[in-house]
Amino acid sequence: MSEFFNNKMVECAVKAIQDKMGFDIKAMSVGEVTAITDYFVLASGSNKTQLDAMVDGVEEAMKDSGFTLKQREGKSIGGWILLDYGDIVVHLFNSEMREFYDLDNTWRDVKVESFDK
Secondary structure: OOOOOOOHHHHHHHHHHHHOOOEEEEEEEOOOOOOOOOEEEEEEEOOHHHHHHHHHHHHHHHHHOOOOOOEEEOOHHHOEEEEEOOOEEEEEEEHHHHHHHOHHHHOOOOEEEEOOO
């Protein structure tokens, strides 16, 4: 984890996603360009089952670390789940939805760090 992303919420979400074998994991510092949140965490899963596991893993790890889920949107069957923790928003996608919505390039003018092993 770089010093730039030395954020406990980002670190917790990224580790939970890695533990569930999520891939193409990125953290984006969007706080200077939007009032929505400070960070986005984006990751992909191979199928519905993996997306469900990633959601469960992130929710459990964040709760265990004392972070409160403010809102959850979407379902794994739709290919995109959003977990809003206030200071960070976690976006979990299947590959098709990630490519379609292309958040990686929509927010290309922000600082980004990749976390693939």
